[in-house]
Amino acid sequence: MTMIRMLDIHKHFGSLNVLKGVSLEVKKGEIIAIIGPSGSGKSTLLRCMNQLETIDQGIIEIEGVVVEAAGNVDVKVTASTQEVRATYRKMGMVFQGFNLFPHMTALGNVVEAPMLVNKVAKDDAIQIAEKQLAKVGLLEKKDAYPSKLSGGQKQRVAIARALAMNPDIMLFDEPTSALDPELIGEVLSVIKTLAQEHMTMLIVTHEMGFAKEISDRVIFMDDGKILEDSNPKDFFENPRHPRIKTFLEKML
Secondary structure, X not given: OEEEEEEEEEEEXXXXXXXXXXXXXXXXXXXXXXXXXXXOOHHHHHHHHOOOOOOXXXXXXXXXXXXEEEOOOOOOOOXXXXXXXXXHOOEEEEOOOOOOOOOOOHHHHHHHHHHHOOOOOHHHHHHHHXXXXXXXXXXXXXXXXXXXXXXXXXXXXXXXXXXXXXXXXXXXXXXXXXXXXXXXXXXXXXXXXXXXXXXXXXXXXXXXXXXXXXXXXXXXXXXXXEEEEEOHHHHHHXXXXXXXXXXXXXXX
C-alpha cells in the first residue's frame, strides 16, 4: 500500500526556490532516511508533506487521498476539508526543537492532543499518554515539567506526544540535532523500536550510521532536488553521484 505520494513538488520562499520538482513514493512500513547538506530542502519537504507549508506546484497524496494539488496539474482535491484533516491526523511529526508546552507536565503535553483533537475522554487520554510515556521509557517522569527534563527526555516526550495520536506515519525532522552527543542514543533507540514495529517513517538526519542501520531507503537531497534514492548498502558503498561521494567523505 502506498502511504505517501508526492509528484513534482515545487516550493518557493520569495525568490528562493527551495524544492525543485521533487517526486517521492513511500510504501507502508518503509523507513526512509533523508540526508543531505543544510539548505538542501529536507525539512521543507517534510513540512510540505504535513501541510505546515503549502506547495506552489505539484500533488500530495496520503493513503490514497489527494490532500493538496497546486499549480498547473490535472488532479484536484476532491476530499472534503474534514476528510483532509482526518487524513493529516494519521501523520505524526517530531521536530528538532521539541516544541513542548513549558507550563505542562510530560503527561499534560501528551494528553492534550488526544483530548482536544480526537475528543478522547480525559481518563482514556491519560491511559493512552501513560502507555506512550512508558514506551519511550519516561513513565516515571510523567509529572515532571520540561524545565526539569534533559534534552533527550524532552525529545522522547515529544515522540510520545506524536504516538498518542495513533499515527500511521511518523515524520522526524533532525530529531537529535539539538541534543548533546551523550543523549542522542536514547532518542535513536526509541526510533529503532518503532522501526521494529514496522511504523512507516521518514527521518531527516545527520546520523549516517543510524541511517545505514535502520533505513530501507536512503534519499539524498541537494539544492532542492533528490539526487539519489537507493538502498543503504548501495548508497553508502557505491554512491552514483559525485556530490554524494564528497558529502559522505566529510560526514564519515
